[in-house]
Amino acid sequence: MAATIETIDTVQSVTDGGYKYGFSTDIEMDLAPKGLNEDIIRLISARKSEPEWLLEWRLKSYAAWLKMEEPEWAMIHHQPIDYQDLHYYAAPKKKAGPRSLDEVDPELLKMYEKLGIPLKERAILAGVELPEGEAPQVAVDAVFDSVSVATTFRATLAKSGVIFCPISEAVKDYPELVKQYLGSVVPAGDNYFAALNSAVFTDGSFVFIPKGVRCPMELSTYFRINARNTGQFERTLIIVEDGGYVSYLEGCTAPQRDENQLHAAVVELVAMNDATIKYSTVQNWYPGDAEGRGGIYNFVTKRGACRGARSKISWTQVETGSAITWKYPSCILQGDDSVGEFYSVAVTTNHQQADTGTKMIHIGKRSRSTIVSKGISAGKSNNTYRGLVRVLPKADGARNFTQCDSLLIGDQCGAHTVPYIESRNATAKLEHEATTSKISDDQLFYCRSRGLSQEDAVGMIVNGFCRDVLKELPMEFAVEAQKLLAVSLEGSVG
């Protein structure tokens, strides 16, 4: 057998793995009827006892959405989505108040275990006290379907003035903050999916870092889509005042399903003067089976506003899941000397489709941005980087560096790079570099001749390829992400 053919075959056997997190947890659900109309939106708002202004905002968003069309410019293909065939609200039934950790459903705790949430965090979720003097490292706001059922570390965070809670609670407890910032970065009518989210979002995280405060720990949310046929509409809002700092991580896995699930999240970040936000994502939603059936449709709008001078927003994402990924975490660099960063690893296998990238909008003087994108395609998948770098007339001395690398595994996948560059300022300096490569037979054989299995060799080469991005992840999660990369390209060994 020719070496290249054998490699393709073996890599196919390696990449055609079962989804390792395909399980479903049996918890009683509180479902709204299928379909989307004003009544459903009123129901969602009522279930959450929301103030009138928020209901109005939702209804306005819904009206805008009705007039919009689903975007078609991305390099993705899917069956039409029937928006009337989805449930827009699902909440786990609770026996007692959500704040009592003892009341957390044991099924849920079991699920955390399966998800691999670190023992210490599980213990905290289960209500176990930390030994004296042991500093907690990670705070988890666990979003189980649409309602946050447990939030940890809140007391520790509160001591430093940090607010970290479900956004539904923030609406009640900090209405002025939410009202001021919600939709200020991603307006309700920004795009089709953002409008939909604004109309029906159920929950998500809210983070507020006051002036001069460095958040004492990583903040982390584990998402999980659980209810059958339930659209998931997360809404996250992070505000960091002057000189503040926060590092936030979201990571997710989903149970195996045979029906497509729609996910349209919105994340808004606001960084004031000298503020820094580091937002890291490890995404591992069900990608569909080897033939491409099922899997999550992930249409996400993520945007950060560097409003203040010297502010910095850094997006790091490791995307291995979903049938369709449509996602462009962006930075609006309004402040002078503000910094935007985008580090991305996107892995597609089988029939997965990813159209992902970023937008860097340079408005402030000497604003700088860095884009490092690593796309890995295997099987019959398609992986597209789509990025926009726009320099507006006042952005004197703006700089951008873009590096787009694609790695192909096999000969039936596609990698595409679509950079848009618009400069309206003559002093701006923009650089774009792009490469495409394949995992070579020589590399695989070299690794195997040293004792590594085929899967370990692929994992190691892929992790090496992604190193520049992985090193941007917080330490605790870098290891997890490395494993995830190896696992997503691994077969059920053999």
Add this chain to the structure above:
Amino acid sequence: MLEIKGLAASIGDKAILRGIDLVVPTGEVHAIMGPNGSGKSTLSYVLSGRPGYEVTAGTATFEGKDLLEMEPEERAALGLFLAFQYPVELPGVGNANFLRTALNAQKRARGEPELDAPAFLKLARAEMKALSMPDDMLKRNVNVGFSGGEKKRNEVLQMAILKPKLAILDETDSGLDIDALRIVADGVNSQRGPNFSAVVITHYQRLLEYIVPDRVHVLSAGRIIRSGGPELALELEANGYAAIVAEAA
């Protein structure tokens, strides 16, 4: 003991090895010399299991186990090591991580306890010191940006750490200056002992001044046409391959 009997192999339709017979007893170092295109590298690849070669006849066993039935990584765990003529670059993969992963994969396959990071670093540093290699070699990416000499030294370092029972060195001397050649030779010589054997593939006699072989074999057109003691290498150096090839024909 490595035992090769009537080994024939081809790439596609092209026959490269046409019946190799070779026995390398445990503890011995054998040199294989021969002109370009005689099948030297193919022999090393077939023994280590590189995909793309079809074995059409013959057997190859190591310690009584059928090598040709095994995956490359299984041969590695059994104790086979190939020092590449052209070591491969692995961008973004740190040398230390690569080596520790490889060592532990082999140990796992053999049912031995694995080494944790501190224990591995201790071992690696000791081996590097013995080979007069700078510490930063461990931190660099595998062979990326290495000079030709550094790549070969890195192969020898890997050998020193993985401690194979049988090493095949495929033209490890090519592109080396005298100092590097000596370091490489020292690395091989330091492994020599009753439980280590090696097949040293080379064009030139020069390397064999530093790694003195027990036996020398001449490979031509896919067959071993002559075998002898270390003096055979000197004869080759003096008279060239043509004379021996003509004599064997």
